[in-house]
Amino acid sequence: MAPLIQLDGVSKKYDDQYAVKNLSLSIEKGEIFGLLGPNGAGKTTTILMMLGLSEPTSGKIKVCGIDSVRKPIEVKKRVGYLPDNLGFYQQMTGMENLIYTAELNQIPRKEAEKRANYLLEKVNLAHAADKKTGKYSRGMKQRLGLADVLMKNPEVIILDEPTLGIDPEGVRELLALIKSLSVEEKITVLLSSHHLHQVQQICDRVGIFVQGELLAEGTIDHLAKQLFQEDSFLVRVKASPISETLLSELEKLESVTNVKKTMNGLEIYSSENMAATISRLIVNHGADLYQINNEHYGLDEIYHRYFEGRDHVESR
Amino acid sequence: MNLASIREKVKMIPKKTEEAAREKGIPTAFFVLVRKEFTDYIRSWRIIILLAIILLACFGSLYTAMTTISEAIDNSEAEELGNNLYLFLQLFTVSDGTLPSFITFVGFLGPLFGIALGFDAINSERNRGTLSRLMSQPIPRDDVINAKFVASLLLNVVLFFSLGFIVMGLGILLLGIPPTVEEFLRIFYFLIVCIVYIAFWLNLGVLFSVVFKNAATSALSSIAIWLFFQIFYGMIIQLLSRPILNPETITDISDAISRQGVVINLMRLSPSYLFEESTTILLSPSTRSLGPLTVEQATGAVAGPLPLSQSLLLIWPQLTGLIAATLVCFAIAYIIFMRQEIRSN
Structure with a gap:
């Protein structure tokens, strides 16, 4: 079966600088893929290109077998995206926000309400459904964001820094939620982060992304072997x-x-x-x-080694 | 292949989801966007306060117009009254000096209203982080900006038509004079000119909301431009016109007329001047020309008000100019928005 997300030699150039350079990546159905890298590595740019919100300078992107440059709307029907600093319409309640998203996805009202209730239950926000989102805490917003992403019943969800700014307990809950979603709803998850420990807990595979280039990808064990060769x-x-x-x-x-x-x-x-x-x-x-x-060796060491040995890796 | 099998094949072709949705009675995404924007507007304090001010101003001006007109009716003979055509239009133009007239109020508060509708259309979505969420839904990118424009224009249309009709209705009730068909049409066109004028300021606001990331910056820039055209532009042109219209340098009449024309055309670069001209022509049918008239041109003309069609002909360029300015603003905003990065930081 063809991979669900496939990037082929994708580059994005801003002025003279490459934000993403010759990136090739494929993500299989049902896996949780972690895109790891420091701030400004080009993770968000990559994600925006997958959604067709930003046009690559060169290369091909296929999501669910659809070209996201040519048919972004078709892609966006199948992909849920949780942006890094997401916001909601503050004067609307959590429920209303979800219904609005559903309506934009042409989901009939009744079905939308049913689904919103189910998802709010799932992300533990049923008690706050009729509260204005302006009064939500950061963690609640993030969980509502997850529900919002799932409203359209996507095949893939892309989460950009989902754990940013949440307390440790909240992070644990959120990650458990993501994991269970991937298992129960059979959704492919791509998440970007710079928090290695968190990613390590749930990701099947990770890709390490620095300065627009994918330095390595694979399971964490595989990465460790690749990097530390014998003495891992x-x-x-x-x-x-x-x-x-x-x-x-x-x-x-x-x-x-x-x-x-x-x-x-x-x-x-x-x-x-x-x-x-x-x-x-x-x-x-x-x-x-x-x-x-x-x-x-955990991801932290792997990560650290990659950044330390960046010159070495580049000169390869 | 017979007809039945073709029919069968046609059935197999899946309908586009949008068409299918329409059949089921699900509103299109564009309609959903417009509805949400419209609801947001009429619920926001900013718009409620402005609406209250506009309503107050209208009733104030209506009151002063009413007292002036009824005094005129009391003081004049019945015959004179018969000659005084278009009494009804004076509801919008006349005042007793204590409060400005309806058109002055609209000319002043309208742009403010337009700017208030538009100045944070895009950048507030961006700053709240809702833009990227909105963009990840399966809607074309331009739907967002189009929906914002349509929603605010709709609010505009509803507001001005209801205002105009309220004033008309009260006029009929209190004065006891029904408007003629022509008067009604003139008011109708006047309201359309108002809406176009406000749409211009609205689109300027939208343009700034796309260009500037900060809502305060875009609000202040729009207001600065409005103030410039409303107040300073006229002054500057007057200053400039002094050397142009210097009687010592004018050689003959045709020179004088052409120089006058230059000054007026300079004034016409300002949208507020265009608005002023159009409303004057529409609501004061006795105005025959917008430029200077020579004696030769005036001889033989029957003294009397212009028919509506002639008045419309006279303001056609003004109206076209205003619509063009509105569209140019929107087009620039649209293009910039389509090319902009979606990310919020």
């Missing part, structure tokens, strides 16, 4: 005594790349998770094992 796992061990034979045996282990002796223990780098083997080895050698932790 680190096991820290506190044990004593540490004999030379133990050291040499550890080094001999397959997939262990490096063993370092520290103040009161060891640091073992490996390409796989070796914690179990290592602990058994240490105990078998008669040493006392006080502590062992397995550090898996």
Whole structure:
């Protein structure tokens, strides 16, 4: 099956500067894709181009198999978009705002009311349905935004910085909501963010986007492997005594790349998770094992490495 | 292939969603936009306050006109009254000096009303973050700006026709004189001129709302332009006309006339002057010309008011000019809006 969103060599040039440079990306049906990058990396520009709200300088964009440059309205019928600083008509209630969106999508009144009620329930806003949106908190607005996006029953939802400015509890709720939507309603989700931890929790795949270029994409494990090549796992061990034979045996282990002796223990780098083997080895050698932790590289480190090694990556 | 199979095939072709929606009685997206804008306008304090001021001003001017006219009726003989044609039109033009007349009020408050309708049409949506949400709905981009224009024009039309008809109705009630068909038509055209004039200021406001990101900036710029044309432009032209009309440099009559023409044409660059000219011609049928008339031109002319068709002919260029200015403003706003980035920051 063809991917739901496909970008082919897309570039967008403002004056002399590229906002997006030769971007190729494909997102499959049903997955949650995270577009990661610092502010000003070109994430919003990319999203606007997908919706046909901004025209690419070159390249092809297909969303749901439709060219978004030629037929933006057809695309917008199938795609829900939550902008980064979204607003509502403050003098209207949450319900009225949703109904308005439904009417713009040509949804009959009765169906719209039913759907709005269902969605407000879903995003935990049923109690505030008849409250003016001017009185909503930031988190409530964001959840209402999610309901608003879902009013048209989209195939894809694109969320631009959905967690911006919400408290941690709100973020947790919102992310859980997005995840459940993707599972229950079988909606493809594309979300952009610069909050790595949050994205890490729910995304199936991520793309790292810096200065208009997609530096890497794939699952988080895959990215870690790609980036840290062999030593993507680190096991820290506190044990004593540490004999030379133990050291040499550890080094001999397959997939262990490096063993370092520290103040009161060891640091073992490996390409796989070796914690179990290592602990058994240490105990078998008669040493006392006080502590062992397995550090898996998170997105934060990946992200950081990418930005650090940007020059290196570019010169490749 | 027989007819039945063709019919079958035609049925298979899916209808366009819009057509299908229309059949089911669902309003089109454009209608929804217009309805929402219209509701917003009549609910907003800004417009309610302006409406109240305009209503007050109208009734005030109606009152003064009424007292002036009834005094004139009391003081004059029946025969004289018969000669005084178009008494009804004077409801809109006459005042006893305490309050300005209806046309003066409309000429003054109308532009303000137009600017109030238009100045934050686009930039407030942008600043509130609703524009990008609106744009992500399946509607053509120009629907948004068109809907705003249509909604405010509609409000304008409703307001001015109801105002005009209220004044007319009260006039009939209080004066006891029904308007003639011609008077009615003249008032009708007068109201249309008012609407076109206000539409110009409305579109200027819309244009600034597209150009300036800040609503206050666009409001102040529109008001500045309005003040310039309303007050200062006339002064500047007067200043300029002094050397042009200097009697020492004028050689003969044709020179004098052409120089006068230049000054008037300079004045006509201002929309408020165009409005003034049109309303004068429409509501004072005895006005025969907008420029200077020579004795030769006037000889042989039957003294009396112009028929409506001639009055209309006389203001045709003014009306066209006003409509053109309105459309130019809207076209520029439209083009800029279509090319603008949607993102809010």
